[in-house]
Each structure stands twice: as structure tokens, then as C-alpha cells.
């Protein structure tokens with residue numbers, strides 16, 4: 573997608589774990605294949621924590637339809653949502669609509685009568701699509717009532733598709749899928765692919781080793797980092813030590829992106845070199861929370877991020893400008909509810 577190049581990849585077995593795009597991959601494999609998924613959109617809003625007037629996580633019930641949502645404190649902000657509505661539009665660009673934002677605000681203001689939240693309080697919004705297994709009754713079933721179970725399908729070509737599920741079941745879904753693929757490889761190709769589950773007891777990447785916290789704290793004190801930077805580094809687990817090691821080689825990387833944004837330049841460099849951040853969007857939306865939590869959604873630091881990433885990615889001025897335009901578009905999408 574980055575370059576637009578096309579090439580062939582050969583494999584004995586292909587697993588389609590494309591989430592909301594699962595049906596599209598099945599269609600490529602088998603034109604006209606019956607759809608397996610219902611997509612429902614969920615949108616959230618983010619407001620400053622002080623404006624929500626609560627320090628606690630709490631349920632928020634919609635007075636329009638009695639659906640339960642949640643308010644969750646997250647750093648200096650409160651996240652409120654989510655909606656749950658059937659979706660048939662562009663899979664790549666879902667956004668929170670005016671109706672959704674009003675629905676969330678109405679529910680939040682019922683739960684927090686002193687807050688008087690309105691659109692002007694919203695820092696950011698975001699939307700995602702739930703890939704849910706299609707079930708009997710179609711869209712007559714309320715979106716929130718569609719089962720979150722998962723299923724594995726085998727296409728005529730042998731393509732294995734895993735659909736549905738949740739983040740909380742992803743570990744067991746992966747195990748079931750890989751075990752099934754291993755059985756199929758053995759039966760059909762005589763390939764012994766996996767001998768038992770090898771990942772079950774692996775620590776998650778970046779999980780702090782026992783002495784990491786002390787080492788990160790000591791190095792941060794030496795570099796006189798503010799508390800908010802230190803907290804952010806802790807979230808990177810053992811990777812924080814690699815971020816700090818970059819500063820040994822280039823002291824300018826210790827600088828903050830801005831007084832308001834709690835990240836240092838080394839974290840941009842690390843994301844580009846070691847976390848597969850290929851676009852400014854990758855860094856501001858997916859490797860950090862800047863897009864969600866900065867008052868201007870990171871627009872003011874985006875040029876600094878583009879300059880730092882350009883050093884790793886070899887971008888020229890034209891590419892940097894394209895990256896910044898793409899980021900401005902992403903931010904504009906999250907503010908479409910204002911139109």
C-alpha cells in the first residue's frame with residue numbers, strides 16, 4: 573500500500589485474518605462468496621478530564637435507548653463511548669457522525685449532570701468497525717445483541733478465514749487458528765509445522781524486566797526529564813532503555829516534541845527504526861496517543877515528527893509535505909461531526 577507495487581507471494585496455506593476486511597479477501601479468493609460478517613461501527617469521544625467532573629470510570633446509559641456505554645479516565649482525558657451501529661460505508665475511513673456525538677454527549681450529560689459537556693469540549697473522536705459473525709435474523713437483530721463469538725471458515729481453494737471474536741478472545745482465537753492450520757499442513761502436505769504452542773508463555777514485547785523501572789528512572793533523572801516524559805517511557809517497558817540509548821549517540825533526541833506533548837524526539841526515531849512506523853499517521857495515531865489527547869491533535873508537532881522520520885525514511889520535502897497533508901486529513905475526519 574505504501575508504494576503501490578504489486579508482487580506475488582507463494583504459500584502452501586493462506587490464513588485470512590483481515591478483521592473488518594475479511595469478506596473482501598474472501599471475495600478476491602472466490603468471487604461471489606457469501607458474506608460472513610456484519611460490520612458495526614463504534615465511535616468514542618475524548619474530553620478533558622476536568623470537564624467530565626469525575627475521576628472515576630463509570631457506566632453511562634443512553635436515555636434514548638437504554639444502551640450502556642462507559643466513561644474511562646485516560647491520562648488527562650476521559651474517553652466516552654461507544655456507539656454500536658450497522659455499517660455499510662467506506663471500510664477505510666469510518667468517522668464519528670454528528671448523530672453519534674450528540675448521542676454520546678446526551679448520555680454523558682445524564683450521567684454527569686454538573687458537567688454540561690458540549691461539542692466544544694471534545695478534543696478528538698475516533699471510530700472503529702467490529703467484524704461480527706453474520707447470524708440469523710440479519711440486521712433485524714440489534715447491533716449490540718449480535719454475538720461476539722468467532723468462527724473459522726474454509727473456502728473451496730483452502731483459504732482459512734477467521735472471523736468475529738474480540739480482543740479479549742484473540743489469544744485463544746490465534747491458538748485455535750494456528751493449530752488448525754498446522755493439522756491441515758500435516759494432512760495435506762506432510763509438513764510438520766508446529767509442535768505444541770510455543771508462544772503461550774512468551775512475555776509480551778516490551779514487558780518490563782525487574783530492573784527496568786529503576787534503570788529508566790535513573791537515566792531519566794540524569795537527563796532531567798519531566799514526570800510526564802518519565803511516565804510515557806515506563807509505558808514502553810524494556811523498549812524505553814533502547815529509546816534512552818539513542819540519546820547517548822545524539823543528545824538532541826532528548827528534546828521534547830513540545831511543552832504540551834509528553835514525548836521526546838528519540839521516541840519518534842525509535843518508532844521509525846524499530847516499531848515499523850512508516851507514516852506520520854503511524855506515529856501520531858498508532859504508536860502514541862498524541863492524536864487522541866493533544867489539544868490540537870498533534871497538528872503543531874506533526875512537522876517535527878515528519879522531519880525526524882524523514883531522517884530514517886529518506887523522505888524529501890515533497891514526501892514530507894504529502895505526509896503532513898495526509899495527517900491533516902486524518903484529523904479533519906475526526907472533526908467531521910462538526911459539519
Ligand SMILES: Cc1cc2nc3c(=O)[nH]c(=O)nc-3n(C[C@H](O)[C@H](O)[C@H](O)COP(=O)(O)OP(=O)(O)OC[C@H]3O[C@@H](n4cnc5c(N)ncnc54)[C@H](O)[C@@H]3O)c2cc1C
Pocket residue numbers: 589590591592593597613614615654699700701702703736737738739740741
Ligand atoms: C469501537 C470498538 C470497541 C471494541 N471494544 C472491545 C472491547 O471492549 N473488548 C474486546 O475484547 N474487543 C472489543 N472490540 C473488538 C476488537 O477490537 C476486534 O474484535 C479486534 O480488534 C479484531 O481484531 P482482528 O485482528 O480480527 O482485526 P484487525 O485488528 O482489524 O486486524 C486486521 C488486519 O488485517 C489487515 N488487512 C486488511 N486487509 C488486508 C489484506 N487484503 N491483506 C493483508 N492485510 C489486510 C488490516 O490492515 C488489519 O491490520 C471493539 C471494537 C470496536 C470497533
